[in-house]
Amino acid sequence: MHCNEVLGCRTSSSPGEQDGGANLGDEGNILLRVVQLLSRNDLPFGEKLQQGLLILLQRMGAERGSIMLLTDDQTRLEVMASSKPSLVGLVQDIREDTVSGHVLATGEPLLIRDILGDERFKPRGVSYKTTSLISVPLRSAQGGHVLGVVNVSDRQDGISFDSDDANLLQTYAGWISPLLENCRLFEQVRQEKDRYKVLARELEHKRNELLVSTMERADLVQMVVHDFKSPLSAIIATYDLLLYMGVNAKQRRIIANGLEGAKNLRKMINDFLETARVQELQSDVFRLAPVDISLVIQQEVERIQIVLKQRNLILQVSTGSNVLVSGDSSLLAHLFQNLLSNAVKYTPAGGQIRVQLVRGKGHRGTDRQGSYVKFWVEDSGMGVPDVSKHHVFERFARASQAVDQGIQGAGVGLYMCRKIVRLLGGSIWVEDSELGGAKFCVELPAIAGCEND
Structure with a gap:
């Protein structure tokens, strides 16, 4: 059974x-x-x-x-x-x-x-x-x-x-x-x-492909833009030579317009190349060192004297001496040059520009080290409206009244200033000036022992 x-x-x-x-x-x-x-x-x-x-x-x-x-x-x-x-x-x-x-x-x-x-x-x-x-x-x-x-x-x-x-x-x-x-x-x-390892490898591969593609495209654009400088310099030199050789009033007006346009284009090219260079910078790419920022400011002021005389602008400078910050001399020079050029551009003929350098506390309580150097560039120009103060440092940002008045600019100068300041561990902002225009302020970490003005 x-x-x-x-x-x-x-x-x-x-x-x-x-x-x-x-x-x-x-x-x-x-x-x-x-x-x-x-x-x-x-x-x-x-x-x-x-x-x-x-x-x-x-x-x-x-x-x-x-x-x-x-x-x-x-x-x-x-x-x-x-x-x-x-x-x-x-x-x-x-x-x-x-x-x-x-x-x-x-x-x-x-x-x-x-x-x-x-x-x-x-x-x-x-x-x-x-x-x-x-x-x-x-x-x-x-x-x-x-x-x-x-x-x-x-x-x-x-x-x-x-x-x-x-x-x-x-x-x-x-x-x-x-x-x-x-x-x-x-x-x-x-x-x-x-599975996550495979996914991580795939993502890393895609990231590298994207990075290479982006770098190649950026390098190509920079190379092409840089190559524009040579023929543009020849055009500017030709205009200068024509003015030197002597022309009548009508011809001079035409040549002067062409020369101004060529110089504006050259500045835009230089701004683009400088922006690309600053964007590539990281805090670990360059080495910070003691820099006398008062000397940097004085050197840049000397370079712009001819433009000040042409525009009949009054410039007041108070910097003291031997004011050391932890930074990079070329970046600091470019930072101050942009701020000063910006003030010159937006200040009408006969106006005022003031540059001052002091030791001070961190702006709005952001000073973490207790030793900051503060400098500012202010002018009697049109100023920056309150609605634009938070956006003026963005890339390609421009104040509406500047566009309305036909003032030339690419909107990259202040963007580069903010990039440089952040790389150097500082802060930058804009406020209203007693002169009637804008006051651009910068704070950077100071080095102990620098002069107290």
């Missing part, structure tokens, strides 16, 4: 629950081998399951077997290990009219001594060769929910499986379930780590 059984003696076993069933003293080495195998980190998850299953099948004298685990979405079973390697990776829907689906749904182990006598699982095809089988659930150590099933079928000696065989498989399942869960989590973490 054939017997199909649902085993009720236990649903899982742990290492401390080894009473009853097969003689576990004889099986200790087999189980230990499997546990040690599953604990290894140098083998892929699937390989560990495959080797562990083969050890178990050899001990039980079974011809066939498999380990099936729930997919991540908990809707199907995937063959993770099998005595028939071609089945590994096969995914099937969970159906209670299959042995694995039934055990998964009920959570109970199943021993079938003769499958031909069981109407629920009777073979549906002539090629089905299994006669006796055991299916046991694999339970999570956290919460006890079913992770999958382990199946063995058909003893090599032709005898049906018995309760001792079923208890041995249950013990095996109890030992390996926590290890399987940990291994699977470890494998998922490893896969995620590998």
Whole structure:
């Protein structure tokens, strides 16, 4: 008489629950081998399951077997290990009219001594060769929910499986379930780590491509713009030569207009190239050193004297001497040159410009070191409206009244000033001047021991 059984003696076993069933003293080495195998980190998850299953099948004298685990979405079973390697990776829907689906749904182990006598699982095809089988659930150590099933079928000696065989498989399942869960989590973490590594490499590759493309494009633009300077210088020189050779009043007016336009274009080119150079600067590209900013200001004031006389502008300068800041002399020169040129541009003929350098506290409480040098350039020009004070340092920004009055400019000078000041660890802002125009103020870290005016 054939017997199909649902085993009720236990649903899982742990290492401390080894009473009853097969003689576990004889099986200790087999189980230990499997546990040690599953604990290894140098083998892929699937390989560990495959080797562990083969050890178990050899001990039980079974011809066939498999380990099936729930997919991540908990809707199907995937063959993770099998005595028939071609089945590994096969995914099937969970159906209670299959042995694995039934055990998964009920959570109970199943021993079938003769499958031909069981109407629920009777073979549906002539090629089905299994006669006796055991299916046991694999339970999570956290919460006890079913992770999958382990199946063995058909003893090599032709005898049906018995309760001792079923208890041995249950013990095996109890030992390996926590290890399987940990291994699977470890494998998922490893896969995620590998995926992020690949993603990081792809992002780095794209970033490098974008960086190279941007640099190449910027270099090309700078090269082309720089090449404009040579023919433009020839045009300016030709205009100067024509004026020197002597022309009539009408010709002089035409040549003067052309010369002014060429010089404005040259200034725009120089501003563009200087902006590109400043944009490329980082605080770790140049080395800060003590710089006498009072000397830098005096030198730039000397260079602009001719323009001041031509415009009949009054310039008052108060700087003291030996006022040291931590900075870069070329950047500081360009900073002050832009501020002074800006004041000259926006101050009408006969107007006033004032430059002053003092020691002072940090602007609006931003002084972190307690030793700052403050200088400003103010004028009697049109000033900067309140609505534009926060935007005037942005790239290509220009005050509306300057545009309305036709004052030439590219809107990059003050942008470069802010860039330089930030690189030097200072601050820059604009406020209204007592002279009626704008007052551009700069604070930079001072070096102890400089003169106090």
